[in-house]
Protein backbone atom coordinates (compact mmCIF):
# COMPACT_ATOMS: atom_id res chain seq x y z
CA UNK A 1 0.00 0.00 0.00
CA UNK A 2 1.06 3.57 -0.55
CA UNK A 3 2.81 5.07 2.47
CA UNK A 4 2.86 8.88 2.29
CA UNK A 5 6.03 10.78 3.13
CA UNK A 6 6.05 12.21 6.63
CA UNK A 7 6.12 15.73 5.23
CA UNK A 8 2.62 15.35 3.74
CA UNK A 9 1.15 12.90 6.28
CA UNK A 10 -0.95 15.49 8.07
CA UNK A 11 -1.73 17.64 5.04
CA UNK A 12 -4.78 17.37 2.82
CA UNK A 13 -6.08 18.95 -0.34
CA UNK A 14 -7.37 22.40 0.55
CA UNK A 15 -10.84 22.51 2.12
CA UNK A 16 -11.84 25.21 -0.38
CA UNK A 17 -11.19 22.82 -3.25
CA UNK A 18 -13.14 20.04 -1.47
CA UNK A 19 -16.17 22.29 -0.94
CA UNK A 20 -16.03 23.54 -4.52
CA UNK A 21 -15.84 19.93 -5.76
CA UNK A 22 -18.89 18.93 -3.66
CA UNK A 23 -20.85 22.00 -4.86
CA UNK A 24 -19.90 21.34 -8.49
CA UNK A 25 -21.00 17.71 -8.18
CA UNK A 26 -24.42 18.83 -6.86
CA UNK A 27 -24.68 21.35 -9.70
CA UNK A 28 -23.86 18.67 -12.29
CA UNK A 29 -26.58 16.52 -10.75
CA UNK A 30 -29.05 19.29 -11.65
CA UNK A 31 -29.25 21.25 -8.38
CA UNK A 32 -29.33 25.07 -8.82
CA UNK A 33 -26.21 25.62 -6.73
CA UNK A 34 -24.59 29.06 -6.51
CA UNK A 35 -20.90 28.76 -5.70
CA UNK A 36 -19.48 31.67 -3.69
CA UNK A 37 -16.20 29.89 -3.10
CA UNK A 38 -13.95 30.76 -6.02
CA UNK A 39 -10.79 32.78 -5.41
CA UNK A 40 -10.67 34.31 -8.85
CA UNK A 41 -12.09 37.35 -10.65
CA UNK A 42 -15.04 36.62 -12.94
CA UNK A 43 -13.67 39.05 -15.57
CA UNK A 44 -11.87 37.87 -18.70
CA UNK A 45 -8.15 38.42 -19.34
CA UNK A 46 -7.93 41.69 -21.33
CA UNK A 47 -7.50 41.29 -25.10
CA UNK A 48 -4.14 43.06 -25.39
CA UNK A 49 -2.69 40.48 -22.99
CA UNK A 50 -4.12 37.57 -24.96
CA UNK A 51 -2.83 39.07 -28.20
CA UNK A 52 0.68 39.37 -26.75
CA UNK A 53 0.62 35.64 -25.94
CA UNK A 54 -0.62 34.74 -29.42
CA UNK A 55 2.10 36.89 -30.99
CA UNK A 56 4.73 35.17 -28.82
CA UNK A 57 3.55 31.77 -30.02
CA UNK A 58 3.71 32.97 -33.65
CA UNK A 59 7.26 34.28 -33.07
CA UNK A 60 8.23 30.82 -31.88
CA UNK A 61 8.70 31.75 -28.23
CA UNK A 62 7.71 28.25 -27.24
CA UNK A 63 10.97 26.97 -25.77
CA UNK A 64 12.54 26.89 -22.31
CA UNK A 65 13.49 30.34 -21.12
CA UNK A 66 15.92 31.59 -18.51
CA UNK A 67 15.14 29.76 -15.25
CA UNK A 68 13.31 32.41 -13.24
CA UNK A 69 12.13 34.75 -15.98
CA UNK A 70 13.27 36.20 -19.30
CA UNK A 71 15.37 39.38 -19.13
CA UNK A 72 12.44 41.24 -20.69
CA UNK A 73 10.00 40.00 -18.03
CA UNK A 74 12.46 40.86 -15.25
CA UNK A 75 12.76 44.35 -16.74
CA UNK A 76 8.94 44.68 -16.71
CA UNK A 77 8.78 43.45 -13.09
CA UNK A 78 11.47 45.92 -11.98
CA UNK A 79 9.65 48.73 -13.82
CA UNK A 80 6.40 47.75 -12.10
CA UNK A 81 7.97 47.81 -8.63
CA UNK A 82 9.56 51.21 -9.34
CA UNK A 83 6.47 52.78 -10.95
CA UNK A 84 3.75 51.48 -8.63
CA UNK A 85 5.56 50.88 -5.34
CA UNK A 86 8.62 53.14 -5.39
CA UNK A 87 10.88 50.08 -4.96
CA UNK A 88 14.21 49.72 -6.76
CA UNK A 89 15.39 46.18 -7.40
CA UNK A 90 18.44 45.06 -9.38
CA UNK A 91 18.08 42.33 -12.02
CA UNK A 92 19.31 39.66 -9.59
CA UNK A 93 16.78 40.79 -6.98
CA UNK A 94 13.63 39.76 -8.90
CA UNK A 95 12.24 36.35 -9.82
CA UNK A 96 9.26 34.89 -11.66
CA UNK A 97 7.44 31.59 -11.06
CA UNK A 98 4.36 29.63 -12.03
CA UNK A 99 2.13 31.70 -9.72
CA UNK A 100 2.62 33.57 -6.46
CA UNK A 101 1.91 30.26 -4.76
CA UNK A 102 5.11 28.86 -6.22
CA UNK A 103 6.97 32.03 -5.21
CA UNK A 104 5.89 31.47 -1.60
CA UNK A 105 6.77 27.79 -1.84
CA UNK A 106 10.22 28.50 -3.34
CA UNK A 107 10.93 31.08 -0.64
CA UNK A 108 9.94 28.78 2.24
CA UNK A 109 11.78 25.78 0.77
CA UNK A 110 14.87 27.91 0.23
CA UNK A 111 14.95 29.40 3.73
CA UNK A 112 13.39 27.12 6.36
CA UNK A 113 15.08 24.45 8.43
CA UNK A 114 13.31 22.00 10.73
CA UNK A 115 11.79 23.92 13.63
CA UNK A 116 12.11 27.40 12.11
CA UNK A 117 9.02 29.41 12.94
CA UNK A 118 6.87 31.50 10.61
CA UNK A 119 4.48 33.95 12.24
CA UNK A 120 1.18 33.98 10.38
CA UNK A 121 -1.67 36.28 11.43
CA UNK A 122 -4.93 34.35 11.20
CA UNK A 123 -7.44 34.13 9.62
CA UNK A 124 -5.21 33.63 6.60
CA UNK A 125 -5.13 32.08 3.17
CA UNK A 126 -5.34 28.30 3.65
CA UNK A 127 -2.09 27.55 1.80
CA UNK A 128 0.26 29.46 4.12
CA UNK A 129 0.23 26.87 6.88
CA UNK A 130 0.78 23.88 4.64
CA UNK A 131 3.49 25.54 2.52
CA UNK A 132 5.41 26.24 5.74
CA UNK A 133 4.84 22.67 7.00
CA UNK A 134 5.83 21.00 3.74
CA UNK A 135 9.03 23.06 3.86
CA UNK A 136 9.88 21.71 7.32
CA UNK A 137 8.96 24.89 9.20
CA UNK A 138 6.53 25.49 12.04
CA UNK A 139 3.63 27.87 11.41
CA UNK A 140 2.86 30.08 14.42
CA UNK A 141 -0.73 31.28 14.21
CA UNK A 142 -1.47 34.65 15.78
CA UNK A 143 -5.25 35.09 16.08
CA UNK A 144 -6.41 38.50 14.82
CA UNK A 145 -10.07 39.05 15.54
CA UNK A 146 -12.67 41.43 14.18
CA UNK A 147 -11.87 43.96 16.95
CA UNK A 148 -8.51 44.73 15.29
CA UNK A 149 -10.07 44.58 11.82
CA UNK A 150 -8.47 41.12 11.48
CA UNK A 151 -5.07 42.87 11.52
CA UNK A 152 -1.95 41.97 13.47
CA UNK A 153 -1.06 44.42 16.23
CA UNK A 154 2.45 45.33 17.37
CA UNK A 155 1.83 43.79 20.81
CA UNK A 156 0.70 40.48 19.33
CA UNK A 157 3.69 40.43 16.98
CA UNK A 158 6.14 41.18 19.79
CA UNK A 159 4.66 38.38 21.89
CA UNK A 160 4.93 35.85 19.05
CA UNK A 161 8.61 36.43 18.23
CA UNK A 162 11.07 33.82 19.54
CA UNK A 163 14.73 33.12 18.77
CA UNK A 164 13.43 30.53 16.23
CA UNK A 165 11.31 33.05 14.29
CA UNK A 166 12.45 33.17 10.67
CA UNK A 167 9.63 35.04 8.93
CA UNK A 168 6.61 37.20 9.54
CA UNK A 169 4.15 36.59 6.68
CA UNK A 170 1.69 39.41 5.98
CA UNK A 171 -1.07 39.62 3.36
CA UNK A 172 -2.83 42.87 2.49
CA UNK A 173 -5.54 43.12 1.25
CA UNK A 174 -6.25 39.77 2.82
CA UNK A 175 -7.75 36.56 1.64
CA UNK A 176 -10.12 35.66 3.38
CA UNK A 177 -11.10 38.87 5.24
CA UNK A 178 -10.53 41.62 2.66
CA UNK A 179 -8.88 43.66 5.43
CA UNK A 180 -5.92 45.77 4.40
CA UNK A 181 -3.03 47.43 6.25
CA UNK A 182 -2.63 51.14 5.62
CA UNK A 183 0.53 53.07 6.42
CA UNK A 184 -0.65 53.65 10.02
CA UNK A 185 -1.21 49.92 10.50
CA UNK A 186 2.23 48.98 9.15
CA UNK A 187 4.32 51.57 11.06
CA UNK A 188 4.04 49.94 14.53
CA UNK A 189 4.79 46.49 13.05
CA UNK A 190 7.86 47.87 11.29
CA UNK A 191 9.07 49.32 14.60
CA UNK A 192 8.89 45.86 16.16
CA UNK A 193 10.74 44.30 13.22
CA UNK A 194 13.46 46.93 13.47
CA UNK A 195 14.09 45.77 17.04
CA UNK A 196 14.31 42.10 15.95
CA UNK A 197 16.81 41.93 13.09
CA UNK A 198 16.68 38.12 12.86
CA UNK A 199 13.04 38.22 11.72
CA UNK A 200 12.49 38.49 7.97
CA UNK A 201 9.34 39.90 6.39
CA UNK A 202 7.40 38.24 3.57
CA UNK A 203 4.53 40.32 2.20
CA UNK A 204 1.87 38.96 -0.13
CA UNK A 205 0.53 41.91 -2.16
CA UNK A 206 -1.58 39.79 -4.54
CA UNK A 207 -4.68 41.98 -4.14
CA UNK A 208 -2.85 45.30 -4.44
CA UNK A 209 -5.04 46.54 -7.29
CA UNK A 210 -8.34 45.53 -5.73
CA UNK A 211 -8.92 48.22 -3.07
CA UNK A 212 -11.93 50.45 -2.48
CA UNK A 213 -13.12 53.88 -1.46
CA UNK A 214 -10.27 56.08 -0.27
CA UNK A 215 -8.02 53.26 0.95
CA UNK A 216 -4.41 53.83 -0.16
CA UNK A 217 -2.45 50.66 -0.83
CA UNK A 218 1.14 50.68 0.40
CA UNK A 219 3.75 47.93 0.64
CA UNK A 220 5.87 47.87 3.83
CA UNK A 221 9.28 48.00 2.13
CA UNK A 222 8.33 51.39 0.66
CA UNK A 223 7.81 52.64 4.24
CA UNK A 224 10.94 51.01 5.68
CA UNK A 225 13.83 50.79 3.17
CA UNK A 226 16.02 49.53 6.04
CA UNK A 227 14.18 46.20 5.79
CA UNK A 228 15.44 45.62 2.24
CA UNK A 229 18.08 42.99 3.16
CA UNK A 230 15.36 40.87 4.83
CA UNK A 231 12.11 41.54 2.97
CA UNK A 232 10.50 39.56 0.16
CA UNK A 233 7.72 41.42 -1.67
CA UNK A 234 5.43 38.95 -3.45
CA UNK A 235 2.94 39.77 -6.18
CA UNK A 236 1.44 38.26 -9.33
CA UNK A 237 -0.79 38.82 -12.32
CA UNK A 238 -3.59 36.38 -11.32
CA UNK A 239 -5.94 38.74 -9.49
CA UNK A 240 -5.17 42.18 -10.96
CA UNK A 241 -5.34 41.08 -14.59
CA UNK A 242 -7.78 38.16 -14.26
CA UNK A 243 -5.03 35.69 -15.23
CA UNK A 244 -5.42 32.90 -12.66
CA UNK A 245 -5.04 30.12 -15.24
CA UNK A 246 -1.94 31.57 -16.90
CA UNK A 247 0.18 30.93 -13.76
CA UNK A 248 2.61 33.73 -13.17
CA UNK A 249 3.80 35.24 -9.90
CA UNK A 250 6.85 37.32 -9.13
CA UNK A 251 8.81 38.80 -6.25
CA UNK A 252 11.53 41.24 -5.32
CA UNK A 253 13.99 40.53 -2.51
CA UNK A 254 17.62 40.15 -1.46
CA UNK A 255 19.82 38.50 -4.13
CA UNK A 256 20.96 35.53 -1.98
CA UNK A 257 17.35 34.57 -1.22
CA UNK A 258 16.33 35.05 -4.87
CA UNK A 259 19.23 32.76 -5.88
CA UNK A 260 18.10 30.13 -3.34
CA UNK A 261 14.58 30.28 -4.73
CA UNK A 262 15.99 29.66 -8.23
CA UNK A 263 17.66 26.48 -6.92
CA UNK A 264 14.28 25.17 -5.71
CA UNK A 265 12.60 26.13 -8.97
CA UNK A 266 15.36 24.55 -11.06
CA UNK A 267 14.57 21.17 -9.50
CA UNK A 268 10.79 21.44 -9.65
CA UNK A 269 9.10 23.30 -12.50
CA UNK A 270 11.99 25.08 -14.29
CA UNK A 271 10.93 28.28 -16.02
CA UNK A 272 7.35 29.58 -16.01
CA UNK A 273 5.54 29.06 -19.33
CA UNK A 274 7.28 31.07 -22.08
CA UNK A 275 3.93 32.14 -23.55
CA UNK A 276 2.65 33.25 -20.16
CA UNK A 277 5.78 35.33 -19.61
CA UNK A 278 5.07 37.25 -22.83
CA UNK A 279 1.50 37.81 -21.65
CA UNK A 280 2.71 39.02 -18.25
CA UNK A 281 5.01 41.58 -19.87
CA UNK A 282 1.99 42.98 -21.73
CA UNK A 283 -0.02 43.00 -18.48
CA UNK A 284 2.65 44.87 -16.49
CA UNK A 285 3.78 47.25 -19.28
CA UNK A 286 0.41 47.78 -20.91
CA UNK A 287 -2.58 50.03 -20.24
CA UNK A 288 -3.88 49.95 -16.67
CA UNK A 289 -6.99 51.98 -17.48
CA UNK A 290 -9.42 49.06 -17.23
CA UNK A 291 -8.58 48.52 -13.56
CA UNK A 292 -10.74 51.34 -12.06
CA UNK A 293 -13.92 50.09 -13.78
CA UNK A 294 -13.27 46.59 -12.47
CA UNK A 295 -12.62 47.98 -9.00
CA UNK A 296 -15.89 49.94 -9.12
CA UNK A 297 -17.77 46.82 -10.14
CA UNK A 298 -16.23 44.84 -7.26
CA UNK A 299 -16.97 47.70 -4.83
CA UNK A 300 -20.67 47.73 -5.79
CA UNK A 301 -20.84 43.98 -5.24
CA UNK A 302 -19.02 44.27 -1.91
CA UNK A 303 -21.60 46.78 -0.71
CA UNK A 304 -24.46 44.62 -1.90
CA UNK A 305 -23.13 41.58 -0.02
CA UNK A 306 -22.10 43.39 3.19
CA UNK A 307 -25.46 45.19 3.45
CA UNK A 308 -27.44 42.02 2.77
CA UNK A 309 -25.42 40.03 5.33
CA UNK A 310 -25.80 42.66 8.05
CA UNK A 311 -29.57 42.65 7.48
CA UNK A 312 -29.72 38.97 8.55
CA UNK A 313 -30.33 38.65 12.31
CA UNK A 314 -27.41 36.73 13.86
CA UNK A 315 -24.95 37.61 11.08
CA UNK A 316 -22.48 40.51 11.21
CA UNK A 317 -20.00 41.55 8.57
CA UNK A 318 -17.19 44.11 8.50
CA UNK A 319 -16.93 46.23 5.32
CA UNK A 320 -13.54 45.21 3.89
CA UNK A 321 -11.03 47.56 2.23
CA UNK A 322 -10.07 45.23 -0.60
CA UNK A 323 -9.88 41.84 -2.36
CA UNK A 324 -13.20 40.25 -3.36
CA UNK A 325 -14.15 38.47 -0.15
CA UNK A 326 -16.38 39.15 2.82
CA UNK A 327 -15.72 37.42 6.12
CA UNK A 328 -18.88 37.44 8.22
CA UNK A 329 -19.64 36.09 11.68
CA UNK A 330 -22.36 33.47 12.09
CA UNK A 331 -21.73 33.15 15.83
CA UNK A 332 -25.17 34.64 16.52
CA UNK A 333 -26.75 31.61 14.85
CA UNK A 334 -24.80 28.85 16.58
CA UNK A 335 -26.91 26.58 18.75
CA UNK A 336 -30.04 27.15 16.63
CA UNK A 337 -32.06 24.26 15.18
CA UNK A 338 -32.80 23.74 11.48
CA UNK A 339 -36.29 22.76 10.21
CA UNK A 340 -34.76 19.31 9.61
CA UNK A 341 -34.07 19.11 13.37
CA UNK A 342 -30.29 19.51 13.14
CA UNK A 343 -28.36 21.77 15.53
CA UNK A 344 -25.98 24.31 13.97
CA UNK A 345 -22.97 23.90 16.24
CA UNK A 346 -20.25 25.45 14.11
CA UNK A 347 -19.44 27.47 10.99
CA UNK A 348 -18.80 24.15 9.21
CA UNK A 349 -22.34 22.98 10.14
CA UNK A 350 -23.73 26.33 8.98
CA UNK A 351 -22.02 26.18 5.56
CA UNK A 352 -22.84 22.49 5.05
CA UNK A 353 -26.51 23.15 5.90
CA UNK A 354 -26.76 26.16 3.54
CA UNK A 355 -25.28 24.08 0.72
CA UNK A 356 -27.75 21.24 1.29
CA UNK A 357 -30.87 23.28 2.04
CA UNK A 358 -30.34 26.58 0.17
CA UNK A 359 -27.96 25.52 -2.60
CA UNK A 360 -25.36 28.15 -1.71
CA UNK A 361 -21.70 27.13 -1.35
CA UNK A 362 -19.46 29.16 0.98
CA UNK A 363 -16.26 28.38 2.89
CA UNK A 364 -16.33 28.09 6.71
CA UNK A 365 -13.99 30.36 8.66
CA UNK A 366 -12.37 27.33 10.33
CA UNK A 367 -10.68 26.59 6.99
CA UNK A 368 -8.81 29.88 7.40
CA UNK A 369 -8.11 29.45 11.11
CA UNK A 370 -11.04 31.41 12.58
CA UNK A 371 -14.16 29.39 13.46
CA UNK A 372 -17.50 31.16 13.84
CA UNK A 373 -17.16 32.92 10.49
CA UNK A 374 -17.75 32.18 6.81
CA UNK A 375 -16.18 33.55 3.64
CA UNK A 376 -18.10 34.68 0.59
CA UNK A 377 -16.27 35.36 -2.65
CA UNK A 378 -18.30 38.02 -4.45
CA UNK A 379 -16.47 37.65 -7.77
CA UNK A 380 -19.71 36.58 -9.43
CA UNK A 381 -22.61 38.41 -11.10
CA UNK A 382 -24.82 40.80 -9.11
CA UNK A 383 -27.86 38.74 -10.13
CA UNK A 384 -26.34 35.58 -8.66
CA UNK A 385 -25.21 37.41 -5.53
CA UNK A 386 -28.71 38.83 -4.95
CA UNK A 387 -30.28 35.42 -5.41
CA UNK A 388 -27.71 33.76 -3.11
CA UNK A 389 -28.13 36.36 -0.35
CA UNK A 390 -31.92 36.08 -0.57
CA UNK A 391 -31.64 32.32 -0.18
CA UNK A 392 -29.32 32.67 2.83
CA UNK A 393 -31.68 35.17 4.50
CA UNK A 394 -34.71 32.96 3.87
CA UNK A 395 -32.92 29.89 5.21
CA UNK A 396 -31.68 31.70 8.33
CA UNK A 397 -35.23 32.88 9.07
CA UNK A 398 -36.31 29.24 9.37
CA UNK A 399 -33.84 28.54 12.21
CA UNK A 400 -35.43 27.89 15.55
Ligand code: PLP
Pocket residue numbers: 039098099100101102125171174175204206236237238244247248249
Ligand atom coordinates in the same frame (compact mmCIF):
# COMPACT_ATOMS: atom_id res chain seq x y z
N1 PLP B 1 -1.80 34.81 -2.20
C1 PLP B 1 -3.09 34.94 -1.87
C2 PLP B 1 -3.46 35.72 -0.66
C3 PLP B 1 -4.08 34.32 -2.65
O1 PLP B 1 -5.37 34.45 -2.30
C4 PLP B 1 -3.69 33.57 -3.78
C5 PLP B 1 -4.69 32.87 -4.60
O2 PLP B 1 -5.78 32.57 -4.20
C6 PLP B 1 -2.33 33.49 -4.08
C7 PLP B 1 -1.41 34.12 -3.27
C8 PLP B 1 -1.80 32.68 -5.24
O3 PLP B 1 -2.00 33.24 -6.47
P1 PLP B 1 -1.34 32.65 -7.78
O4 PLP B 1 -0.60 31.40 -7.43
O5 PLP B 1 -2.49 32.39 -8.71
O6 PLP B 1 -0.43 33.70 -8.31
